[in-house]
Amino acid sequence: MASFIIKPAHLRCVVRTCRFLREPQTRNTLCSSRSYATEEDNRGPKIYTKTGDKGFSSTFTGERRPKEDHIFEALGNTDELSSAIGLAREFCLDKGHTFTYQLDKIQCILQDVGSNIATPQSSARESHISRTKFAAQPISDLETWIDTFTEELPPLTNFILPSGGKGSAALHLARTVCRRAERSVAPIVRSGEADPDVAKFLNRLSDYLFTAARYAAMKEGSVETIYTRPE
Numbered sequence: 001m002a003s004f005i006i007k008p009a010h011l012r013c014v015v016r017t018c019r020f021l022r023e024p025q026t027r028n029t030l031c032s033s034r035s036y037a038t039e040e041d042n043r044g045p046k047i048y049t050k051t052g053d054k055g056f057s058s059t060f061t062g063e064r065r066p067k068e069d070h071i072f073e074a075l076g077n078t079d080e081l082s083s084a085i086g087l088a089r090e091f092c093l094d095k096g097h098t099f100t101y102q103l104d105k106i107q108c109i110l111q112d113v114g115s116n117i118a119t120p121q122s123s124a125r126e127s128h129i130s131r132t133k134f135a136a137q138p139i140s141d142l143e144t145w146i147d148t149f150t151e152e153l154p155p156l157t158n159f160i161l162p163s164g165g166k167g168s169a170a171l172h173l174a175r176t177v178c179r180r181a182e183r184s185v186a187p188i189v190r191s192g193e194a195d196p197d198v199a200k201f202l203n204r205l206s207d208y209l210f211t212a213a214r215y216a217a218m219k220e221g222s223v224e225t226i227y228t229r230p231e
């Protein structure tokens with residue numbers, strides 16, 4: 001069994017993803033097993049390699065690029081997005097919301113987003129591409145979930161401000177991080193280095209997070225603050 005440790009930061013994950021993707025049997029076990037660290041992992045290498053100390057890091061294809069490269073920017077934003085969703089999920093769990101399993105799934109898909117971003121097509125071999133292919137199904141799942149929330153929600157008649165309780169406000173914050181992730185992925189997709197479905201997924205995800213925020217507020221009976229023009 002290959003070693004792969006989920007580190008606190010998704011970017012770490014992506015980098016480890018770079019390592020663990022070399023061992024395909026570990027891919028897709030991430031979300032199902034929940035048992036991320038094995039005894040072997042515990043005896044494994046240290047978390048720090050020091051190879052990034054000079055401001056360069058590696059893509060999954062083995063290229064060394066400066067850390068301000070578009071790819072690491074997008075990976076960092078994806079990592080931050082997963083963390084923001086993780087926090088929102090905790091607030092939603094506290095309130096007993098039934099949709100938190102969706103947030104779990106989304107966090108797993110964001111790992112796949114990171115894998116795809118970390119694999120620039122121009123330097124990828126066939127084996128890299130097949131291991132980091134991004135599936136379109138998660139986009140349809142988001143659309144189904146959005147439509148289900150929307151059926152229960154009252155129509156939107158005003159601009160609402162991020163509010164509506166801790167879960168709702170945290171989902172709005174995650175939505176804004178999602179839009180930043182989308183902006184940073186756009187040039188990578190445009191240059192043909194990442195899968196266009198990654199951009200589509202992030203675009204749909206911000207709509208999902210907006211709708212889930214409203215749904216959480218409604219279920220909690222929390223008031224969403226409406227924009228009013230200051231006097």
Ligand SMILES: Nc1ncnc2c1ncn2[C@@H]1O[C@H](COP(=O)(O)OP(=O)(O)OP(=O)(O)O)[C@@H](O)[C@H]1O
Nearest residue numbers: 011012015048049050051052053057058072075076
């Ligand atoms: N600051 C960063 N922001 C976003 N992604 C990063 C950043 N630094 C590295 N990465 C990506 O995340 C992966 C894992 O990060 P990690 O911190 O292990 O890399 P590193 O800094 O190159 O190595 P080390 O921390 O061991 O010196 C890297 O392989 C790279 O793809």
